[in-house]
Amino acid sequence: MGRSIAIIQGHPDPRGGHLGHALADAYAQGAAEAGHEVRRINVATLEFPILRTKEDYEKGAPPEIIRQCQESVTWADHMLIVFPLWGGGMPALLKAFFEQLLRPGFAYRAGAGGRMEKLLAGKSVRIVVTMGMPAFLYRWYFRAHGLKALTRGMLALCGVGPIHETLIGMVEAASDTKIDKLLERMRALGRTAH
Secondary structure (H helix, E strand, O other): OOOEEEEEEOOOOOOOOOHHHHHHHHHHHHHHHOOOEEEEEEHHHOOOOOOOOHHHHHHOOOOHHHHHHHHHHHHOOEEEEEEEOEOOEOOHHHHHHHHHHOOEOOOEEEOHHHOEEEOOOOOEEEEEEEOOOOHHHHHHOOOOHHHHHHHHHHHHHHOOOOEEEEEEOOHHHOOHHHHHHHHHHHHHHHHHOO
């Protein structure tokens, strides 16, 4: 039986055509070939306000478009999140999206005895990050701090796991052969929904 997969395309350019778009397309293609069901969320095309107050974050109702995205995340067993590294982390639009998406009451809530109840437990995720620098440099020198903000500071706190990461460095210098290999790897990951 196939899995349900939500693909979150986090590149902020609504025109598309970037490597991250091709990687997400290849993953979706592999998933479809293996009988998995896929829903896509293209953050660049969504219209939503930026959260500006704690009260809105905690007690406000999410915009309808965010509520629809929450429905897709609830539906999914597995997620693929793809974004380019900008300024050491995810683009601001994607961060604003996650702040809207992962609100109290949807992603987590206070449980008995003051413990946090993680409402997205049981959902796995693969995060694919493209970058201009070598991926090993981002992990070693920068300690992947921007990625950790997403994995530890957002997703793990909501119970998402396991969390798998694919860091793709030196994208501007990538040859056609390297890109073809990356796309085939993404198709293979899509087939296994991993």
